[in-house]
Amino acid sequence: MTHLLDIRDLHLAFKGLSGLTEVLHGIDLSIAAGERVALVGESGSGKSVTARIVLGLLQEMRNARVTGRVAFDGADVMTMAQKDRAALRGTEMSMIFQDPTSSLNPTFTIGNQFAEVMRRRDPKLDQAACDARATEMLTEVSIPDPGRVLANYPFQLSGGMNQRVMIAMALVNNPKLLLADEPGTALDVSVQAQTLRLMHDLVEKHHTAVLFISHNLGVVREFADRVYVIYRGRIVETGPTDAIFHSPGHAYTRALMDAVPRITGAGLPAVPEVSDDFLAPMVRHDGGAS
Amino acid sequence: MTLLSVQNLTKTFQTPSGPVHAVRDVSFEVERGECLAVVGESGSGKTTLANMILGILGATSGEIRFDGATLPAKRGPVHRRAIQFVQQNPLSALNPKRNIGASVRLGLDTYAIGPRADRWLKVEEALEEVGLPREMRQRAPSSLSGGQRQRVGIARALACEPELVVLDEPTSALDVLVQARVLRLLNDLRARKKLTYVFITHDLAVVRNVADRVAVFKAGQLVELGRTEQIFSAPEHPYTRSLIGAVPVVDDAELELRNKLAEGT
């Protein structure tokens, strides 16, 4: 089957004053159309830079050295001209960030920001057409009174509302791929749970593929069809969500699972020592779309 | 024996759009050696409450008693020293321009703990106690990982030899493996040094495993207070149930418990 996103042997290194620092050591990752895939790892594991490479943002950095293949919808993101990559962003692929309030521009109304996003796809759209479509999207993310919200500035809305606006805005151009980097981590737990459920339903309805980047195993379990576990720039385990959670095969995945405190109260989580087993070869569970 | 007692505590902020009741008529007690979790979402008043216990903020009305004595509005050194603080963000909690040792030593100098000549030794002991190497006192905060910085923050608070420690989301900025280690460390230190904790957090899974009792706050009010096992087997307040219902869980037993509790049956 063909993949919407196909990453093969992706390497990344940063040039610094003290030489090259390798961040990614050959990542393979693929996402089918409409599939929800999570990339789970700790801070510094390389999960966020992977998303930035998919968006084509790191290829343009002078001190970053990226090699490997990143194919999106049949086109090669690595060899593409800079302006073609830029044209993909916000149209065919879009992104949701951790903190919704700071990723919206505080000096424009929500309506203006929607229009700007929509004109990336169709520069000739007039304000009325944009507002109509934005209203439709805001209704889909269960925002009551969308007309009022469109006239508001981001700071006039709560964090939860801004998160919904971000989701609506990310999906307004019907992208094929949505990159979500720790969405909702900055929000309260109950708001986070609601927005994730909402996002889940919406991408299902629109058949949008998602690369969901998170450190929170619980959130991943609820959202994703398939999981990649990343440790220090290497994928250590991959498979369908159920398989990963019911029979984690890699030492690192097991350590991650064990370290999560349980509401059933099994006592303080075990403290796994960092061991060489964490660098053991990748464990692959079959099944799912890839 | 009661160490901390909060009686009818209220804090009202005057804002241009009218008064905001951050904490409203809250009363509870913390036993010596206990870990009380204070749980709530943003706007629940849990940070305001912590600041009043620490003496950073004055109360609008009500009183805080510590070890039998009412804490005055202007705290003396004895009480300031006895109540210490560990912050959420280990990144900003350490001065980037001072080395680790200087940060940990601050309390020793402020309260003249031990002879001056021995204080660097005491700093090194404090670092060792939180599982950091002694040589780390020469290092700059920027060269430490998040977990190491949080340990320094704990060492700094404990160097004052406090009785009560207010922990404000001490692990929520940390990775899960690091969190597990820091939670263990906090538990060990509490037992070893006979400390009392007020543990502020939004993470109920953490609460379930570290707290003796739980106080649930909503919009400045205490809505439920009970022993941890009781809260997680039969939560009474609908807000407590909705909080438990939103916890992301990883295994099936948890999922079952969560769904059962959230339904309130």
Added chain:
Amino acid sequence: MTRALRIIAANPLSLTGLILVLAIVLAALFAPWIAPFPTHNSAVVDFAYANSAPNGRNWMGTDLVGRDIFSRILYAYRISLGLGIVVLIIATPIGTIVGLLAGYLGGWTESVLMRLVDVFLSIPPLVLAIAVLGVLEPTLTNAMIAVTVMWWPWYARLVYSIARSEREEGYVLAAEVIGAPTTHIAFREILPNCLPAIITKMTLDMGFVIIIASSLSFLGLGVQPPTPDLGSMVAEGARYLPDSWWMTVFPGLAILFAVFGFNLLGDGLRDVLGADE
């Protein structure tokens, strides 16, 4: 230190600044040995060579009374740099203390101190200095006083804004909860975090102080003849333009190089100190 040099060397502009500043400082320090005519820094006359264009003997020509312009520029750099250093050494601590107290303490202290600073900042700097010199006698010392009076408020404003944002940082809260004295928090915790910005600004300002001091002496309000000063040399030479162009052009270029050098070096230092964390 080596890291700092590497960062500066990596940027050609910063490197140019460093080289210019080093050259100027060395020239000023060793003026008596470098200058071909060290006695020309005073009221000597040498009419045999008066008003001569640049040549093998006088590289930058001579002035109306035959003094070597190159020698006089070297000595003028001594005066300018000395004046800049004295002004900054006095103005910086005053501004820093005012800004630190206003920024950290807030409330009443903040209102009083910062309104005072605003009053000073609202008067155009040159006008303020001219006013001070109008009241006092125009001498080198008084020129320093005048420039210092207009300079400290900028440091107060800079340090104030940094201290105000640092006040919200966790480490300040931690020190307050521990109960550390106010002076410790202001000077030992917050001040070190203001230093990179202060040092950068001092370097940039060396150039500006030299301009202001030269402007004052151009107007006849600063250093008085026969002491060589870049500003008064330009003013004197300007009367004989365009024929005796060397009298104006070389002192003017000297000012330009100094300002340019300190500015580029200041920008370079900003990179070094900013990248510190």
